[in-house]
Amino acid sequence: MRTLHPFHGGIHPPEHKSQSTRQGIAAAPLPARLVVPLRQHNGNPARPVVAVGDHVLKGQMIGAPEGFISAAVHAPASGRVMAIEMQPIPHPSGLPDVSVVLEPDGEERWIERQAIDYRAIDPADLRNRLRDAGVVGLGGAVFPSHIKLDASGLETLVINAAECEPYITCDDMLMRERAAEVVQGIAIMQHVMAAREVLIGIEDNKPEAISAMQAACQGSGFEVVTVPTLYPSGSAKQLIKLLTGKEVPSGALAPQVGVQCFNVATAYTIHRAVNHGEPVISRIVTLTGNMEEPRNYEVLIGTPVGELVKVAKPRADTSGYLMGGPMMGLPLTDPGVPVVKATNCIIATSAELFPPPPRAMPCIRCTRCAQACPADLQPQELFWFAKAKNFAKAQEYQLFDCIECGCCNYVCPSHIPLVQFYRFAKSEIHAQERDRKASERARERHEFREFRLEREKQEKAAKHAAKAAQAAASPDGGSGDEAAAKKAAIQAAIDRAKAKKAAVTPQNVDDLPPEAQAKIDEIEERRTHARESAGQAAAVQKSDEGQGAS
Amino acid sequence: MLNALLVMIGLAVALGAVLGFASLKFKVEGNPLVEKVDAILPQIQCGQCGFPGCKPYAEAIASGKAAINLCAPGGEAVMKRLADLLGVEPQPLAAEAARPKPKQVALIDEQICIGCTLCFQACPVDAIVGAAKQVHTVLDSECTGCELCLPPCPVDCITMVPVEEGLNGWKWNYPVYPISDDARKDVEVTS
Numbered sequence: 001m002r003t004l005h006p007f008h009g010g011i012h013p014p015e016h017k018s019q020s021t022r023q024g025i026a027a028a029p030l031p032a033r034l035v036v037p038l039r040q041h042n043g044n045p046a047r048p049v050v051a052v053g054d055h056v057l058k059g060q061m062i063g064a065p066e067g068f069i070s071a072a073v074h075a076p077a078s079g080r081v082m083a084i085e086m087q088p089i090p091h092p093s094g095l096p097d098v099s100v101v102l103e104p105d106g107e108e109r110w111i112e113r114q115a116i117d118y119r120a121i122d123p124a125d126l127r128n129r130l131r132d133a134g135v136v137g138l139g140g141a142v143f144p145s146h147i148k149l150d151a152s153g154l155e156t157l158v159i160n161a162a163e164c165e166p167y168i169t170c171d172d173m174l175m176r177e178r179a180a181e182v183v184q185g186i187a188i189m190q191h192v193m194a195a196r197e198v199l200i201g202i203e204d205n206k207p208e209a210i211s212a213m214q215a216a217c218q219g220s221g222f223e224v225v226t227v228p229t230l231y232p233s234g235s236a237k238q239l240i241k242l243l244t245g246k247e248v249p250s251g252a253l254a255p256q257v258g259v260q261c262f263n264v265a266t267a268y269t270i271h272r273a274v275n276h277g278e279p280v281i282s283r284i285v286t287l288t289g290n291m292e293e294p295r296n297y298e299v300l301i302g303t304p305v306g307e308l309v310k311v312a313k314p315r316a317d318t319s320g321y322l323m324g325g326p327m328m329g330l331p332l333t334d335p336g337v338p339v340v341k342a343t344n345c346i347i348a349t350s351a352e353l354f355p356p357p358p359r360a361m362p363c364i365r366c367t368r369c370a371q372a373c374p375a376d377l378q379p380q381e382l383f384w385f386a387k388a389k390n391f392a393k394a395q396e397y398q399l400f401d402c403i404e405c406g407c408c409n410y411v412c413p414s415h416i417p418l419v420q421f422y423r424f425a426k427s428e429i430h431a432q433e434r435d436r437k438a439s440e441r442a443r444e445r446h447e448f449r450e451f452r453l454e455r456e457k458q459e460k461a462a463k464h465a466a467k468a469a470q471a472a473a474s475p476d477g478g479s480g481d482e483a484a485a486k487k488a489a490i491q492a493a494i495d496r497a498k499a500k501k502a503a504v505t506p507q508n509v510d511d512l513p514p515e516a517q518a519k520i521d522e523i524e525e526r527r528t529h530a531r532e533s534a535g536q537a538a539a540v541q542k543s544d545e546g547q548g549a550s
Numbered sequence: 551m552l553n554a555l556l557v558m559i560g561l562a563v564a565l566g567a568v569l570g571f572a573s574l575k576f577k578v579e580g581n582p583l584v585e586k587v588d589a590i591l592p593q594i595q596c597g598q599c600g601f602p603g604c605k606p607y608a609e610a611i612a613s614g615k616a617a618i619n620l621c622a623p624g625g626e627a628v629m630k631r632l633a634d635l636l637g638v639e640p641q642p643l644a645a646e647a648a649r650p651k652p653k654q655v656a657l658i659d660e661q662i663c664i665g666c667t668l669c670f671q672a673c674p675v676d677a678i679v680g681a682a683k684q685v686h687t688v689l690d691s692e693c694t695g696c697e698l699c700l701p702p703c704p705v706d707c708i709t710m711v712p713v714e715e716g717l718n719g720w721k722w723n724y725p726v727y728p729i730s731d732d733a734r735k736d737v738e739v740t741s
Contacts, residue, residue: 359730
């Protein structure tokens with residue numbers, strides 16, 4: 001029996017898990033329309049690689065990974081691309097994002113699927129294939145897995161199967177029904193990362209899953225560790241502490257202490273991607289809460305939530321839907337949002353199941369939040385600083401170690417929405433950091449521009465100086481020959497123009513009557529006269545100017 | 551008597567040498583306060599403060615020649631940080647700086663642009679590219695929204711467009727929640 005190393009704090013809310021585990025996993029019906037967002041993972045959204053009107057096959061890549069931290073997105077069913085446009089996505093902002101809208105043709109024709117012999121190929125190559133298969137962490141953070149797999153000589157590989165949040169049972173059902181496949185996925189991870197030890201942490205409220213996993217792990221050397229049911233033991237840092245006793249330092253990543261942690265459903269998708277050549281196009285979603293037939297369904301990514309929930313028959317008094325668990329879940333404002341890779345659970349809410357929280361009272365500094373905080377922070381202080389917008393101080397109190405688990409909210413006798421304050425403070429700090437970087441860039445560009453203008457000025461001045469020096473070197477109007485040649489050329493041009501002018505003879509003057517001829521002569525005379533007097537006036541003016549200047 | 555004199559002179563020469571060395575070795579170039587003030591200013595380079603850019607304004611603040619409440623893009627936040635840095639009382643923003651504007655970038659209407667190059671000569675951060683008699687365009691990612699390109703344009707083809715709040719720049723709002731009647735009474739009593 002392995003000794004466990006309990007983390008600080010934690011709570012034990014009512015579980016509500018049994019209602020959705022009475023029946024096995026069922027396949028959700030194919031919807032009439034699939035909306036597949038291109039941003040389903042941390043990092044850069046995928047770049048669309050299909051055009052409107054294209055026919056795509058099930059599992060065909062429709063969004064290619066863009067940059068290092070990104071993952072591919074695939075068509076969940078064969079059909080036609082109807083649009084690539086902004087569609088509502090599950091996000092706290094309620095803002096839409098670029099999505100590919102598919103109309104399934106119902107034929108379910110797959111792309112050519114090819115299994116990979118992961119022992120035969122280079123780990124880097126395997127990681128690239130996982131990126132192209134759209135494998136991301138399915139525990140909720142949806143961080144691209146190929147990046148996390150890039151660690152070798154690991155001490156411990158932790159498989160997170162704790163599933164600590166109430167209501168959610170998708171990992172539980174996955175392990176009960178597909179334990180052998182999960183274990184094959186874990187074997188691939190262990191191979192890639194050369195982990196010496198593999199620990200699978202499961203909470204003791206899932207005895208069926210524990211026995212299924214123990215049976216599947218026979219002879220593999222992987223150890224199934226039963227951990228006490230205590231929220232949030234399914235948080236990566238807390239589970240690592242619980243199983244290995246190692247604490248991941250503030251601001252550091254798990255591999256720095258020789259551990260890496262993956263969700264159990266991620267292991268399953270890695271198995272499907274490697275041993276069957278199937279990209280991530282579906283996941284298991286728990287439909288539960290205020291529903292007649294709560295159950296787990298295998299759901300295609302992109303299925304609109306409003307359409308999906310019908311299979312579990314929400315009760316008439318359903319007031320809304322939560323994506324995720326009751327502790328950290330996201331209330332959906334629009335039932336049209338699709339199921340994404342991060343969607344582990346849809347809870348129908350009602351006034352009875354989720355009564356509105358009592359009105360908040362002032363903080364009485366009881367520190368029950370500090371006792372419950374699994375990250376060992378001082379939530380009451382963080383609340384104080386976030387409320388006063390004293391972000392520097394909040395960072396000093398390690399605001400960014402907060403995992404937003406909601407334990408503090410749960411125990412607060414004054415019912416203050418503490419986590420909302422932490423989220424607000426974190427996003428403000430991120431925004432300030434972005435602004436600071438932008439202004440740093442603007443400063444650099446401005447300074448370079450000043451430098452450039454100064455340089456151009458100097459270059460111009462240097463050019464002028466060089467010319468002036470050249471002119472000074474040859475005092476009599478530049479270097480004699482050259483100037484003379486120039487003058488001659490100008491004179492020649494003037495002469496040419498004059499000759500041309502003189503050559504022009506007036507037309508229609510052959511048979512003029514004598515009066516007309518006389519008139520012309522008169523005009524010509526006046527003209528010459530005028531020319532002469534103009535010449536004299538100019539000469540006088542010139543001499544005047546000369547006197548004025550002298 | 552002579553010994554004492556020699557000791558004193560020796561000491562004076564030695565200490566003088568140390569001080570002279572230190573003044574050369576640890577010489578501070580320029581006013582270090584300018585850098586600190588400049589770091590707080592938003593670097594929009596708009597000149598709305600009356601100085602030709604953020605650095606000149608920073609120099610004026612550091613030498614005490616300018617008030618700290620002139621930066622319009624920085625608004626209240628920058629004014630408060632400047633007050634903190636300089637140890638002076640916060641002041642209300644100057645009238646011309648008091649109207650906050652949303653973040654914006656310039657947009658050139660390429661149908662109208664005649665390629666006169668005047669706008670990119672005015673741009674303080676070289677965020678407009680183009681050449682004579684070629685259509686100009688704005689680099690969105692570098693534009694600070696200072697509006698300095700607007701007045702020189704002879705055909706008024708530049709407009710300022712507000713930057714839309716995308717998912718990347720989205721922020722959580724300050725939490726607003728109902729407080730209980732008892733708590734409200736407490737507030738009323740104490741206030």
